[in-house]
Amino acid sequence: MTDGHPLVWLWLLLVGSTISINTTNPVLLLVLVVALGATGFMAGGPRRASFVTALGAALAAALVWVGLTLVLPRGSAADALLMLPSWSPGPGVTFGGPLGLTSVVGGLVGALRAAAVVLLFGLAGQLVSARGWLALSRSTLGAGAPALHPLACVGEASVEALASRQRVAQQRWGSGAAAGWLTSLLLAARDIARADRPRVAPRPGVEIIRLLMLLLLTAGPVLALAAGVLPTAVTTHLFGTDLIALVVVLAVVLGLALPGTPSLVWQWRASDVPQAAAALVLTLAWALRGPLGQTAALNPPPGDLTALPWALAGAAVLLPLAVGLTGQRTPRRVAAHA
Amino acid sequence: MLELAAFSCVDPGGRTIGDLSLTAAPGSITAVVGRSGSGGATLVRALAGAMNNGRIRGTATLNGRRIDGATRDELTTAALWISDDALPGGTVADCLRILTGDTSAADDLGLADDLARRLTSLPIDLRLRLHCASLLPRAGTTAPSLILVDRVLGAADAATRDRFCTLLRDRARDGATVLWAEHDLDAVWEHAEIIVELVDGRIAWQGRPDEWQPHSLPEPTLLTLARALDVPPADCRTAEQTLETLEESGIVLPLFPRRTADSAAPTGSGTLVDAATVGLSGTAIEIRPGECVGIIDTGGRPEALARRLISKLPGGDVVPSQLPGTLRIGAAARTWERRHDLPVGSVLAHLPTLRPRALLVDLSPGELALFRLALAGGPTTPLWLSHPQAGLDPRERHSLAEDLRRRPAGTRLVTSRDVEFLVRACHRLVVVSHDHVIGDGSPSAVAKLLPTEPLVCRAVGSTRYLRLTDVLATTETQVHA
Numbered sequence: 132m133t134d135g136h137p138l139v140w141l142w143l144l145l146v147g148s149t150i151s152i153n154t155t156n157p158v159l160l161l162v163l164v165v166a167l168g169a170t171g172f173m174a175g176g177p178r179r180a181s182f183v184t185a186l187g188a189a190l191a192a193a194l195v196w197v198g199l200t201l202v203l204p205r206g207s208a209a210d211a212l213l214m215l216p217s218w219s220p221g222p223g224v225t226f227g228g229p230l231g232l233t234s235v236v237g238g239l240v241g242a243l244r245a246a247a248v249v250l251l252f253g254l255a256g257q258l259v260s261a262r263g264w265l266a267l268s269r270s271t272l273g274a275g276a277p278a279l280h281p282l283a284c285v286g287e288a289s290v291e292a293l294a295s296r297q298r299v300a301q302q303r304w305g306s307g308a309a310a311g312w313l314t315s316l317l318l319a320a321r322d323i324a325r326a327d328r329p330r331v332a333p334r335p336g337v338e339i340i341r342l343l344m345l346l347l348l349t350a351g352p353v354l355a356l357a358a359g360v361l362p363t364a365v366t367t368h369l370f371g372t373d374l375i376a377l378v379v380v381l382a383v384v385l386g387l388a389l390p391g392t393p394s395l396v397w398q399w400r401a402s403d404v405p406q407a408a409a410a411l412v413l414t415l416a417w418a419l420r421g422p423l424g425q426t427a428a429l430n431p432p433p434g435d436l437t438a439l440p441w442a443l444a445g446a447a448v449l450l451p452l453a454v455g456l457t458g459q460r461t462p463r464r465v466a467a468h469a
Numbered sequence: 470m471l472e473l474a475a476f477s478c479v480d481p482g483g484r485t486i487g488d489l490s491l492t493a494a495p496g497s498i499t500a501v502v503g504r505s506g507s508g509g510a511t512l513v514r515a516l517a518g519a520m521n522n523g524r525i526r527g528t529a530t531l532n533g534r535r536i537d538g539a540t541r542d543e544l545t546t547a548a549l550w551i552s553d554d555a556l557p558g559g560t561v562a563d564c565l566r567i568l569t570g571d572t573s574a575a576d577d578l579g580l581a582d583d584l585a586r587r588l589t590s591l592p593i594d595l596r597l598r599l600h601c602a603s604l605l606p607r608a609g610t611t612a613p614s615l616i617l618v619d620r621v622l623g624a625a626d627a628a629t630r631d632r633f634c635t636l637l638r639d640r641a642r643d644g645a646t647v648l649w650a651e652h653d654l655d656a657v658w659e660h661a662e663i664i665v666e667l668v669d670g671r672i673a674w675q676g677r678p679d680e681w682q683p684h685s686l687p688e689p690t691l692l693t694l695a696r697a698l699d700v701p702p703a704d705c706r707t708a709e710q711t712l713e714t715l716e717e718s719g720i721v722l723p724l725f726p727r728r729t730a731d732s733a734a735p736t737g738s739g740t741l742v743d744a745a746t747v748g749l750s751g752t753a754i755e756i757r758p759g760e761c762v763g764i765i766d767t768g769g770r771p772e773a774l775a776r777r778l779i780s781k782l783p784g785g786d787v788v789p790s791q792l793p794g795t796l797r798i799g800a801a802a803r804t805w806e807r808r809h810d811l812p813v814g815s816v817l818a819h820l821p822t823l824r825p826r827a828l829l830v831d832l833s834p835g836e837l838a839l840f841r842l843a844l845a846g847g848p849t850t851p852l853w854l855s856h857p858q859a860g861l862d863p864r865e866r867h868s869l870a871e872d873l874r875r876r877p878a879g880t881r882l883v884t885s886r887d888v889e890f891l892v893r894a895c896h897r898l899v900v901v902s903h904d905h906v907i908g909d910g911s912p913s914a915v916a917k918l919l920p921t922e923p924l925v926c927r928a929v930g931s932t933r934y935l936r937l938t939d940v941l942a943t944t945e946t947q948v949h950a
Contacts, residue, residue, distance in 0.1 A: 260563065304802055328542065
């Protein structure tokens with residue numbers, strides 16, 4: 132198991148999501164999904180159920196996109212790859228019909244994009260303990276941290292929810308006697324968050340400053356955009372997701388600068404370095420996509436599978452290597468207690 | 470010093486405590502006792518800031534600082550809340566790192582083999598060892614001035630209970646104020662300076678243990694013993710003290726106790742289980758219909774043997790010590806009724822306050838214990854009960870022991886670390902050591918093989934007196950004679 136640092140994995144989450152959302156290159160997305168999948172398998176660990184849950188959710192999300200593509204295809208009869216049965220319940224609304232290349236590629240991109248983002252969250256829950264995420268959310272959001280508790284604890288909550296289902300089966304209660312998966316997940320997340328406690332009591336003055344900072348960071352860019360006062364360089368070269376990522380990073384950095392940050396956030400280990408390096412390479416590959424001539428390959432014409440932003444693809448492959456090379460094996464079996 | 474003035478609260482489950490006024494001094498242990506639902510746990514939770522969405526009125530001050538309404542985060546350095554719900558971390562190793570800084574205490578606490586185990590799958594009798602870790606002194610950190618304990622002794626073995634109580638006493642001696650909600654009256658009797666008895670959320674009595682006249686609970690064992698033998702209760706706070714007091718008073722019990730008209734063990738032929746088929750060496754074990762048999766393993770854990778034994782009995786089933794929290798009460802009850810051909814609604818018939826749609830995770834430990842009790846009471850088929858007494862209040866515990874001994878619905882196998890309970894509840898005890906049956910007979914017959922001597926034995930200095938009833942019946946005979 133390789134235990135990750137919450138800052139490093141927040142970084143990977145932000146940059147990975149930004150890349151996934153802002154590319155329509157199916158090959159790059161496929162490389163990303165495969166790299167994330169390999170990372171999850173190589174990491175293993177006591178929270179692997181988080182990754183397994185994410186795999187299931189990623190598959191479900193992908194299937195939703197496939198379904199949407201088949202139900203609402205785009206294309207004309209002339210360039211249709213496939214003619215699906217169609218049904219029109221009313222004027223202007225048609226389900227099915229000609230399935231064109233644009234539609235197929237769009238559906239594939241949507242499926243891979245959804246899978247990538249979901250897998251990123253699953254990995255974040257697998258590699259970072261709930262305690263790590265809770266500590267980071269406290270240092271950033273302060274008294275507002277409980278709003279993020281379910282998300283912060285979803286990794287460990289997956290493990291508890293799976294264990295609970297196994298116990299239901301072992302004790303022969305029947306799945307109908309137990310709450311659903313999502314309810315189990317939320318209950319487990321609630322209990323994990325409740326049992327966690329900070330080492331230092333919050334200080335009212337610091338909490339007020341933290342709240343004001345957050346308000347400024349979230350409202351500021353929106354107001355600046357609406358008023359048209361953002362620099363042209365920002366509005367032309369940065370995607371919306373880049374801006375959101377920057378706001379999140381600023382919020383975290385400023386939150387860490389305030390007193391009362393849980394000490395867990397400052398605990399670094401040697402195994403964090405390769406993962407941080409992988410995050411840095413991915414960030415640089417994204418930030419320098421223009422100078423590296425990769426911009427066009429990010430959004431190739433539909434059907435062009437030869438264009439590949441090689442820097443981003445290579446950077447994505449570094450992640451499973453970074454996790455795999457620094458992991459320590461932990462035994463899967465614990466001492467058997469009757 | 471902890472001071473409560475007209476302190477009342479209502480927790481989200483509707484459990485209330487009203488208008489409590491008490492003072493707990495630093496350096497002392499104040500125990501809060503009462504029936505399930507009387508408010509002890511609610512009080513501890515409210516003071517720990519762990520009552521989510523509860524309503525609090527009145528004042529609570531700690532060393533002059535108001536703490537009523539404070540959140541857990543705000544109390545994190547001032548107060549230590551010891552409860553199964555408060556154990557932090559995902560695995561035992563994580564928990565130890567949070568509580569003590571590292572896992573070096575694992576060997577000493579007997580948790581070295583369980584470091585990778587998740588807390589939710591840790592056997593309930595081992596959880597107290599983690600609570601012991603909470604009380605270990607930790608260099609470089611400020612000791613909390615208030616320690617709030619919420620019924621943690623329940624399922625643990627005697628050695629761990631003693632250790633926890635000793636650590637709690639040490640923290641009190643270091644100046645902490647300890648407020649301890651507990652069902653184990655014998656532990657409270659030995660260690661508390663003040664007892665507060667709650668009935669329906671209000672204080673029915675508070676004062677020194679030796680002056681206590683319980684309103685709703687049975688007396689602690691040594692208090693009853695002292696009053697029956699007419700010696701000062703204050704000189705009988707521990708078994709060793711009691712023995713010394715009896716010797717100094719010249720009180721000698723007859724060599725053989727007078728047995729009460731107790732329920733004799735069921736006779737007749739039962740199921741003969743070949744020892745080798747359950748992984749043992751030694752004689753075969755016969756389990757008779759309607760018998761309550763306790764399984765004790767002095768060299769390890771008896772649960773594996775109990776599981777193998779119950780599988781050899783026709784129709785054998787288990788009431789586990791840990792039920793999945795995501796079970797819906799009504800659906801689980803119906804599943805159990807179908808499995809054991811019980812009348813529909815029979816499981817929940819005696820638990821009218823439980824909502825069928827609610828989940829087990831929303832129940833208090835007392836309610837959960839009563840639900841397990843309800844599962845155990847119906848079936849006539851053989852059942853293995855694992856820690857059946859855990860979570861029950863003293864009166865419920867006595868009642869369960871009585872029912873198992875006198876009126877079991879069917880054959881029952883019982884595993885528990887509470888030797889006192891096993892001695893009271895079981896017709897027979899099978900004692901195993903390193904996969905070898907070393908004893909199989911009535912509690913009196915195997916008394917010398919038990920992992921710990923029952924409290925009464927230690928107090929009167931004889932293994933022939935196992936239960937309080939043995940002493941009471943004998944002394945009554947002596948009086949009448």
